[in-house]
Amino acid sequence: MRGADALMEALVHEGVEHIFGIPGGANLPTYDALVDADLRHIQARHEQAAGHAAEGYAHASGRTGVAFGTSGPGATNLVTAIADAMMDSIPTVFVTGQVRSDLIGTDGFQEADIVGITLPIVKHSALVTEASQIPEYIHHAFRIASTGRPGPVLVDIPSDLIREEISYTPPTELVELPGYRPIVEGNAKQIRLAAKALANARRPILYTGGGVIHADAATELREFAMSDRFPVTSTLMGLGAFPSDSDQWLGMLGMHGTRAANYAMDEADLIVAIGARFDDRITGKLSEFAPNAKIIHIDIDPAEISKNVPAHIPIVGDAKLILPKLTGEYRALQTEQERLDGWWSRIRGWQEEYPLTYEPGSDGEIKPQFMIEMLHKVTEGDAFVTSDVGQHQMWVAQYYGFNEPHRWINSGGLGTMGFGLPSAIGAKVACPGEEVVCVAGDGSLIMNVQELATAVTEDIPVKVFLMNNGFMGMVRQWQELFWDGRYSGVDNGTSPDWAKLAEAFGAKGLRCDDEADLEEMMRATLDHDGTALLDVRVSPLENCYPMIPAGNAARDMVG
Amino acid sequence: MGSPEMVRLEDLRTGRSLTGRKHVLSILVENRPGVLARVAGLFSRRGFNIDTLAVGPTDDPEVSRITLTLDGAVHPIDQVTKQLHKLINVLKIRDMEPDLTVARELALFKVSAAVESRAEIVQFAEIFRAKIVDVSRRALIIEVTGSYDKIEAFEQMLRPHGLLEMVRTGEVALSRGE
Incomplete structure (x- = not known):
């Protein structure tokens, strides 16, 4: 068979059903083989969006997302999505076409050294140099992308090699990679030590991240947290792993987290970090971060441990295996029931004094926070929600209230505007029976708005709720607060007419200017049989609070 | 086992990060195109300074050895080796003990x-x-x-x-x- 046919067979063997991509000269053989393959290809309108759709697919399902692009610009357009998948540890495989092997290095037409360009932003990558490597590298790619700490893997295939005849039979055993052995078990002594430390803590807190969701360990986290009354907070990426309606939930922590969560971190005597990486959006000023706390750090990536904040009890491994052991060890210890009472009364005090709140709108004005609360209401808190990046993203994180993992899909580490719509398409493909909504910002949505064509043409009905304030809102907020209100490059004006634009793409377009109409129009958007966009005109100058100004400590929260 | 009193939070310590001396890392890597670029790229991206670097074959034609020295007073060696281990083509890393080397x-x-x-x-x-x-x-x-x-x-x-x-x-x- 041709290398291209082997590529398809290898993908099918890895359980792939859907591919997002765009063809071009160098990957014509791939697209020819796709015609006969048992795979659904979703033709994106920009490779970046194909990459984000693959990420959305992986976020929603936990399965590895796949995107195709051609050589040169097709490959470079994928770069943002690859970087995004690296930062948020999203299992993804990117397959790019490359110019003929004899043209590599000659600056051939549509040649780009995509392996070189992406070296710092991939978990692994490979340029195929012999046709027989094509299926082999694909199997390696899936193993690497989906195990250990997940991430993006790129396989670059020259157009001559993929046409060559090769023999291929799918492997019957797991492929061995001599340099790749993720640690999963977790050291038993360390786990026991962690349990004992917890038993002696008076002010413990669980700080969880996206790693809990990648590890499929939400259930294990809940059991561990509820083995005592441990307070739980989470990063942006970890929302949903622990139910927001639990009375042990403190809300998100970090720059736009709750005061209760941030103050609890500040006063904690023991922090249990699980699948979280002490990012600067969490720690703020590193030297003043959690000054009283000892750190138990559970992570599958040993390099995350003590990278930013030194750990007292490091535990390397898979949270899904470690948490039940930790729960068991902890339960076996005799702990005083009342020892957390004082801690909880302190936390309850913060929660009562500083709830998430906003001034209600007057005269029909739609407050962005109200919009998210309404979205929660009309979706019964049960939708898969994607977002772009900025104020609206933080408001969703604060006000939607996620109770299940995988349902909150956003770009956390890289902070990629334009992520929301394509990732919603990917999520809908992965979970066709679920309601998938994209909460977009007007600055972000236009960066990948062409994907409305994908959603309509490919019949992937997603609902876009555009939080339209006419600004690059988060940048405007920073300019207002930290740059003396000298607005620069943040006014989006009144273009486009979003409802008409949606209609032009063949989607339903609606617009809402009055709070009184919001619920009905949101329901109409959800009820529409197909892709729909609701342009919600929200208060243009609303700021997202509370906030820890960049580089400050938790105690310096404002708003 | 069992008594929570056995661990006092105030007794918990973190590992040291800076060793204050020169380190020689002996790194066995797969002998493939681009592996040196991955190692060098990792160092530049993470801001680790290499003092010296030598690359050559080993007794196994599939494997090359990268020997590099760096200053443990400036860089947390532990973090360097952990980041290196994440490269799939890196097979083995040894932080050479000066007295035994x-x-x-x-x-x-x-x-x-x-x-x-x-x-x-x-x-x-x-x-x-x-x-x-x-x-x-x-x-x-x-x-x-x-x-x-x-x-x-x-x-x-x-x-x-x-x-x-x-x-x-x-x-x-x-x-x-x-």
């Missing part, structure tokens, strides 16, 4: 050697067990092998005579015994 470097020095100073230079070379490998009317090329410190010392001796050019390989190292 034989480390050598080769250097070539081109010095101006006027008639009046030539005898002294030759004498230095003998003391350092260096070899004169090229002689011309005005200059000598001297080859010297040894530890990093020995070559530093030799360089200091030669400098006053007019060091025209020099090149050093960077250290390579093996652990003693089996």
